[in-house]
Amino acid sequence: MRGLVVLCRAGFEGEAAAEASEIARARGAEVRTVRADGHALLEPREPSGAAALARLSSLDLIFARQVFAGQECVPLPVGDEAVPALTEAAWRVAQGLGLRGFSSLLVEAPDTDGGRRLWPTCGRLAEGLGAALSEKGLLGPRSPGPRLHVFLPNPSEALLGTSDPGRSSPWPMGIPRLRFPSGAPSRSALKLEEAFLSFVPEGERRVRLRPGMRAADLGASPGGWTWYLASRGLVVAAVDNGPLDRTLLETGLVEHIRADAFTWRPPRAMDWLVCDLVAPPARVAKLVGVWASRGRCREAVFNLKLPSAGRLAQVRRCAEIISRELDRCGARYSLRFKQLYHDREEVTGHLRVEEAGTTPPAAPRDPKLRTPLRSQPAGGAGRRGRSGRGRARHST
Ligand code: SAM
Numbered sequence: 001m002r003g004l005v006v007l008c009r010a011g012f013e014g015e016a017a018a019e020a021s022e023i024a025r026a027r028g029a030e031v032r033t034v035r036a037d038g039h040a041l042l043e044p045r046e047p048s049g050a051a052a053l054a055r056l057s058s059l060d061l062i063f064a065r066q067v068f069a070g071q072e073c074v075p076l077p078v079g080d081e082a083v084p085a086l087t088e089a090a091w092r093v094a095q096g097l098g099l100r101g102f103s104s105l106l107v108e109a110p111d112t113d114g115g116r117r118l119w120p121t122c123g124r125l126a127e128g129l130g131a132a133l134s135e136k137g138l139l140g141p142r143s144p145g146p147r148l149h150v151f152l153p154n155p156s157e158a159l160l161g162t163s164d165p166g167r168s169s170p171w172p173m174g175i176p177r178l179r180f181p182s183g184a185p186s187r188s189a190l191k192l193e194e195a196f197l198s199f200v201p202e203g204e205r206r207v208r209l210r211p212g213m214r215a216a217d218l219g220a221s222p223g224g225w226t227w228y229l230a231s232r233g234l235v236v237a238a239v240d241n242g243p244l245d246r247t248l249l250e251t252g253l254v255e256h257i258r259a260d261a262f263t264w265r266p267p268r269a270m271d272w273l274v275c276d277l278v279a280p281p282a283r284v285a286k287l288v289g290v291w292a293s294r295g296r297c298r299e300a301v302f303n304l305k306l307p308s309a310g311r312l313a314q315v316r317r318c319a320e321i322i323s324r325e326l327d328r329c330g331a332r333y334s335l336r337f338k339q340l341y342h343d344r345e346e347v348t349g350h351l352r353v354e355e356a357g358t359t360p361p362a363a364p365r366d367p368k369l370r371t372p373l374r375s376q377p378a379g380g381a382g383r384r385g386r387s388g389r390g391r392a393r394h395s396t
Contacts, residue, residue, distance in 0.1 A: 003031070003043035004053045005151060005161055007066040007173055009339055010038045010112045015312045016063040017042065023060055027052040036153060038110030041070065057167030058174065062315055062337045062347055065174025066108065068149040068163035071096065076158045083128040086158060090133055090148055093160050101138040102148035103165060105130050106172045109152040111341075118152050122172065125150065175341045181231070185245035188224030191342035192274060195301045198338055199350035208299065209234070214270045216297065218261035218287070219277035223248045229274065230254050239264050262287060266296055273297035278305055285318035285349075289325030292333070292353050300351040304337075308345070315347055322351060329357030 004024075008016035017033040017040035024031050024042065029049030034041040044050045050069075058067040074089045076082055094101060107126040109118035129150065133139035139148070146162040153159060171177070176197055178190050200208050211233025217226045221242030229236045230253040237255050238244055244256040257264060261277055273291050277284055281304035291297050304318055315337050326333050332355040339347045 002050055003041055003070050004056055005068050005070045005149070005159060006040045006042065006061070006064045007038065007108065007110065007151075008040070008063050009065070009341075009343075010110070012063045012311075012339065013038070013040050016040050016061065019061055019063060019312055020056060020067075023056060024049065024053050027055070029053055036110075038112040038115055039151075039153065057164070058169050059167060059336075062312070063339050065111075065339070065341065066106075066149075066169045066172075068147075068151075068161040068168055070151075070159050070161040072160045074158050074160065076152060076156055082125060083132050086125065086129050086150060086160070087132045087136065087138075089158070089160050090129070090138060090150075091136070093148070093162065094138060094145075097146075097162065099145045101140070101142075102133070102145050102162070103139075103141070104147045105133065105139055105150070106147060107150045107152070108173045111173055111175065114154070115152075118155060121155075122152065126172075181227075183231075183247070184224055184227045185222045185248070186224035186227075187342075188276065189228045190224075191276075191303070191340060191348070192225045192228045192301065194340045194342050195338075195348050195350065198340060198348075199301065199336060209272070213272065214266075214268070215272035215274060216266050216270045218264075218273065218275040219279075220244060220256075223254075225274050225276055226254055229272070234272070237266060237270075269295055270297045271299065273300040273302070275300065275302040277303075281305060281307075281314055281318050282321060285321040286325070288349070288351060289322040292322070292351055293325040293329045293331060293357065295356055298353050300349070302349045302351075303343070303346050304349060305346045318349070322349075326353070326357065329359045331355060331357035 006016045006020050013035040017035055020042055021031045021033050029052035030045040031042045032045055042053060044053055054069040056067060058064050071093045072089055077085050107122040109115040109122050147165045149161045149163060151159040176194055178193055181189060209232055213234045215229045215234045216237045218239050220226045220238035221240035221244055223245040226236045226238040226248055230248060230251050235253050237257055239257045239259055239261045241258050248254040249256060275284060284302055284304055288300050288302050292300060306314055319335060322335060331353050333351060333353045335351050337347045337349045
């Protein structure tokens with residue numbers, strides 16, 4: 001099997017396949033897609049399309065949790081035979097690609113009822129195969145090659161493939177193993193943690209999310225996201241008419257503001273806006289775009305609750321809404337969306353204003369947003385006037 005293997009949330013195979021094949025087509029590769037439970041396979045119609053497919057990264061894709069280039073499909077023997085058979089197959093893959101070995105190994109199965117039953121097998125194989133490959137010098141830090149993926153679409157087959165570690169998820173199935181933090185008022189805290197792990201590179205997290213920074217949490221009740229921010233020492237304005245976990249208020253870092261998130265304005269610019277409102281996605285996108293283009297926040301993490309049909313189109317529409325606001329004022333920014341493991345019928349967006357715009361925003365048409373605004377430019381005065389304004393860098 002030569003083609004791209006895309007792992008996604010069950011029920012989103014259509015979106016994952018559609019967006020991957022659209023990008024492949026835009027890069028000159030016509031593909032045939034095969035959807036299966038919790039994953040999709042994209043095969044190039046012409047051999048020349050394989051290279052374009054292999055360049056597709058999980059970073060390019062909203063609905064893909066994991067992406068790798070499939071190389072070989074082998075029967076998966078039961079019991080002790082499995083590790084030797086996979087070791088041999090991995091060796092063939094290395095030979096076929098002219099590699100000395102692999103830098104790391106992930107053994108994966110779909111995130112479906114059937115696939116989850118294979119996860120313990122994946123764990124055992126990762127251990128056994130990892131040891132066998134290391135012994136043969138085919139795996140480890142001295143083999144600075146791609147990552148080896150062994151994917152079990154069912155109990156009797158294994159699909160071997162490779163990915164560039166910088167362009168695929170480091171976690172098996174693209175699922176981070178996060179522990180529910182004691183003290184967090186809701187499991188949503190994990191969603192925000194996953195968002196920061198996914199969107200902010202590890203080396204930058206301590207700087208971009210540090211004690212003393214200011215954040216607004218729109219739609220904060222009962223307080224999972226606020227808890228996550230406060231636990232990192234951020235000062236949080238938690239906006240929701242609903243109740244907020246009382247222990248949050250005792251931290252001295254959280255102010256509970258009972259207000260409508262769509263009309264509330266921060267008294268000063270925030271470093272972060274986080275937004276988990278249950279509201280139409282286009283309305284949330286407009287809110288985020290307005291906040292960022294008016295300098296009310298420098299970065300935003302926001303959740304878009306998706307309809308049951310036309311979900312990819314809806315995310316793209318939301319991206320356009322945000323981009324329009326920022327392009328209008330000439331800001332430079334990056335915008336990404338991802339369906340995280342902790343997302344259900346939703347996706348999470350991340351917006352970072354890299355350089356504030358200089359064109360004052362036009363008066364909003366929505367009468368609810370008509371209050372004059374005097375917020376500071378989010379990036380500070382020094383960022384204004386730098387060259388490169390108006391250049392958007394965004395991917396959906
Ligand atoms: N992120 C929260 C957490 O971690 O606990 C959960 C947020 S919950 C999914 C959505 C919240 O949005 C609800 O508490 C609801 O009261 C709030 N909400 C919906 N519309 C709102 C509005 N217009 N203004 C303020 N809050 C709103």
